Amino acid sequence: MSDKTRPGGPTQMPPPVPADARRDSAPIPLVRRTNSVTTTTAPGPLPSDRPATGDPASGSLIGNTQQRLDLASAALKLRDEQVSARVVYFNPEQQTNAELDAITQQVIDDLRAIQDVRQSQRPESPVSSADYEIDLIAVLRRSLEQVLDARRGSFLRLKLELLSRRFTTLFFEFALGHHAGPSELAARLVTTPEQALYTAVLRSQQKVRDDLRALRYEREELHDIALERLSRWERELQSAYLSQRAPELGRLLPIVTEVFTEFFQEGFRANLGEFCWAVVRESAVARSGDSIQGMPRIGPRSFPRFREAFEKHFLEDLVLNVQDPLVARLNASEVRLRPETLAFVADPRVFSTACAVMCDAFYDHLHSEGLLDLPQQWRQAAREA
Secondary structure, rough: OOOOOOOOOOOOOOOOOOOOOOOOOOOEEEEEOOOOOEEEEOOOOOOOOOOOOOOOOOOOOOOOHHHHHHHHHHHHHHHHHHHHOOOOOOOOOOOOOOHHHHHHHHHOOOOOOHHHHHOOOOOOOOOHHHHHHHHHHHHHHHHHHOOOOOOHHHHHHHHHHHHHHHHHHHHHHHHHOOOHHHHHHOOOOOOHHHHHHHHHHHHHHHHHHHHHOOOOOOHHHHHHHHHHHHHHHHHHHHHHHHHHHHHHHHHHHHHHHHHHHHHHHHHHHHHHHHHHHHHHHHHHHHOOOOOOOOOOEEEOOOOOHHHHHHHHHHHHHHOOOOHHHHHHHHHHOHHHHHOOHHHOOOOOHHHHHHHHHHHHHHHHHHHHHHOOOOOOHHHHHHOOO
């Protein structure tokens, strides 16, 4: 194996209890696409075939190729859910802040002026649609190769640090059962008194509050005081339970980060030619007429199709190529993990989070390179995120 630059050095684990951890956050409906129509459906249950042992992984966390593709599809649905909640409308002609529109238009005009100058320095020759598609694939590949170059390690290092923080939050949400149904919570093996108390309180949380509301009080503020004390006790139980899970995260997170780093620096970067070809061909952005003076460009109207193809192939590559190295690394380290921790590593939310962090960063880079013209609503949502 060739020498590699490992960005960021040892992963520093964030504080064990996210301050904004909430139990009562309702899931947002998933998005299902049918041709050009977007519909919503209630989120179905996540796969229930969880690993049944806490021993080091002895096989693949997700067994066969079809199961891995199903996991990638589930992660893509979660990503669509996040985008739908953040970006309300994709129409590039929607009116937004007038001052912001003026600034954006000036930037676009400047970019077009630069491209016009470059084009005027070239001998005029007709460009066929096939040649333009080849040019677009080549420019997209070159731009992504540059940003993932280990010699320009700040991009990947910063994104992996952000991923580590997001994975930490996800791990604690998973441990606390934020997204688990009653049957999944009931099926979890209890290993400590703190976990037992927290799980019991979690399952009876609403009933206790209803009982408090039904009581007759001498003074109204007594109800508020009782609720405040109940919430404080729940937070104490939560903190006690998470403090027991933090060491396990400390053993798992460096392994996950190492595998993801190798994927982006080696596997994904080496496969960019095939990846970009598949994205451009499937999204048909080369036939959308977005070019400026023949220069490769993906316009705002084409971005939804481009994003859909980009993230589909990104997630498939990610899931198919990190599972085996992750299992091998866990076996080599002899890290002993609880069954629910192994289930977390194979949870679609882990991969949808990686998709959100990395793909949003790729889009920003392509936008700064003048290759991708992001819709106004996308950029506005990114600033507000």
